[in-house]
Amino acid sequence: MMVGLKCAILALVLSGTIAPIGAAAQTLAVTGATVIDPLADAPLTNGVVVMQDGRITAVGAADAVDVPAGTEIIDARGKYVIPGLMDANLHLYLNLDLETLIKYEGRYHEIVLEAAQLTLKTGQTTVFDTWGPLGALAKARDMIDAGEAPGSRIYFAGNIIGFDGPLSRDFRGEAAAHVSKAFTNRTNEAWENGTGRDLMWMTPDSVRAEIREYTGTGVDFLKYGSSSHVEMYFISFSERVQHVIVEEGHRAVMTVQTHTTSVESLDMAIEAGVDIITHGDISGPVVPIPMETIRKLVERDIAVSVLPITQRRLEALQEHNPDGTLTPYMAIGRENQARMIEAGVSMLLSTDAGIKHPVLLAESPTIASDTVDQRTKLGEGHFNALAALEELGMAPMEILRSATSHIARAYEMEDDIGSLQPGMVADLVILDANPLETARHYRSIHAVIKDGRQVDLDALPVAPIISVLKPEG
Numbered sequence: 336m337m338v339g340l341k342c343a344i345l346a347l348v349l350s351g352t353i354a355p356i357g358a359a360a361q362t363l364a365v366t367g368a369t370v371i372d373p374l375a376d377a378p379l380t381n382g383v384v385v386m387q388d389g390r391i392t393a394v395g396a397a398d399a400v401d402v403p404a405g406t407e408i409i410d411a412r413g414k415y416v417i418p419g420l421m422d423a424n425l426h427l428y429l430n431l432d433l434e435t436l437i438k439y440e441g442r443y444h445e446i447v448l449e450a451a452q453l454t455l456k457t458g459q460t461t462v463f464d465t466w467g468p469l470g471a472l473a474k475a476r477d478m479i480d481a482g483e484a485p486g487s488r489i490y491f492a493g494n495i496i497g498f499d500g501p502l503s504r505d506f507r508g509e510a511a512a513h514v515s516k517a518f519t520n521r522t523n524e525a526w527e528n529g530t531g532r533d534l535m536w537m538t539p540d541s542v543r544a545e546i547r548e549y550t551g552t553g554v555d556f557l558k559y560g561s562s563s564h565v566e567m568y569f570i571s572f573s574e575r576v577q578h579v580i581v582e583e584g585h586r587a588v589m590t591v592q593t594h595t596t597s598v599e600s601l602d603m604a605i606e607a608g609v610d611i612i613t614h615g616d617i618s619g620p621v622v623p624i625p626m627e628t629i630r631k632l633v634e635r636d637i638a639v640s641v642l643p644i645t646q647r648r649l650e651a652l653q654e655h656n657p658d659g660t661l662t663p664y665m666a667i668g669r670e671n672q673a674r675m676i677e678a679g680v681s682m683l684l685s686t687d688a689g690i691k692h693p694v695l696l697a698e699s700p701t702i703a704s705d706t707v708d709q710r711t712k713l714g715e716g717h718f719n720a721l722a723a724l725e726e727l728g729m730a731p732m733e734i735l736r737s738a739t740s741h742i743a744r745a746y747e748m749e750d751d752i753g754s755l756q757p758g759m760v761a762d763l764v765i766l767d768a769n770p771l772e773t774a775r776h777y778r779s780i781h782a783v784i785k786d787g788r789q790v791d792l793d794a795l796p797v798a799p800i801i802s803v804l805k806p807e808g
Contacts, residue, residue, distance in 0.1 A: 367412035419460025419762030429689020443471035451486030496559035550587035562600035577607035620663035638745035643723035686716035697806035761787035
């Protein structure tokens with residue numbers, strides 16, 4: 336770790352922003368706010384939330400909750416309290432440009448930490464990373480869990496099973512010609528960890544053995560490709576192999592999700608028994624998802640991680656990037672999202688976001704559309720996604736659930752996170768405006784509390800690497 340990052344983290348420990356390991360428990364109460372619990376029948380006015388030892392101990396009306404003596408009080412009169420927000424599908428290390436891969440080799444965890452601090456700063460206390468370098472993600476996750484660095488709570492899948500690494504034809508294969516084979520192999524293996532395209536040559540029993548080994552590498556859940564990444568119209572794994580992957584994930588007591596980009600890859604994943612379908616609202620550039628398939632999602636209680644974009648963004652894509660691969664996919668995606676809302680599918684807010692590289696963004700030939708209601712920019716995309724769900728007609732409380740309790744339930748963590756019930760982990764966001772009036776109010780963050788401690792938002796990110804870069808000129 337760089338000396339600068341060590342010093343910055345030490346300063347936060349000394350200031351109380353990060354609790355040092357073994358630190359005394361803090362008792363904290365938020366008073367006077369309107370408490371909006373996604374599992375409650377209605378918002379609670381003049382509410383109190385009491386937290387101790389990192390958990391919520393009491394929630395109720397001011398005249399019904401006893402606040403222990405010596406408790407630190409946050410006066411939130413006129414404000415609104417919601418659970419910590421989440422993103423069901425992002426990528427804390429998404430900086431695949433060759434320059435960054437080379438310059439920060441061995442330090443990718445520092446970029447992951449920067450990303451997790453950008454998400455925490457914007458109200459996301461828990462994030463689910465669905466594709467990235469296993470070692471770097473594990474190191475950053477463990478540092479945050481140990482109190483050695485601030486950041487959103489991280490759960491991760493590592494590789495998308497069946498995909499090769501960044502310098503392959505699945506992502507940036509053309510860049511491999513400009514570096515050594517040794518660097519290419521090291522970089523790809525940092526993502527693949529034995530779960531790349533080679534698995535598609537194997538028998539179901541051979542794949543089973545590889546997946547069983549992979550579940551022991553420290554990943555928190557599994558994600559596999561039902562369809563391919565670049566060749567989105569191709570099915571990746573047979574029905575038999577998809578069943579094997581799901582079975583092995585469940586054997587390891589992990590949730591299993593899949594990447595789908597077509598109607599048939601979506602239907603095959605449903606039949607394989609997955610728990611979550613990642614961007615299951617994407618069905619190609621022409622054909623919407625049949626209602627028969629959408630009804631299956633509801634009947635089998637399979638959650639769908641969706642990629643909502645605003646109408647304003649869609650129009651910018653159609654005007655300034657009409658030939659972009661994803662432009663027609665996004666149009667069909669909005670249609671699929673509206674049909675899922677109407678059918679009652681459990682929808683999870685997601686963005687596919689990472690840290691936007693300011694220099695590369697400034698040099699993008701499609702900057703006119705790239706900068707309109709951005710989806711894939713950490714700290715920004717989730718706000719735009721919430722607004723997009725509102726445009727599509729999702730009910731205000733359901734919008735909140737899509738970024739809190741639905742995600743917790745889909746990942747089988749509803750006993751710990753996602754609501755404001757007593758006994759839950761004390762993750763809260765205090766807003767200056769009512770998010771049930773308009774989803775735009777999710778931006779009005781007044782304070783963030785994670786594990787029962789108020790976060791110093793002004794201090795984040797601690798030691799930025801990517802987000803602070805400046806374009807020339």
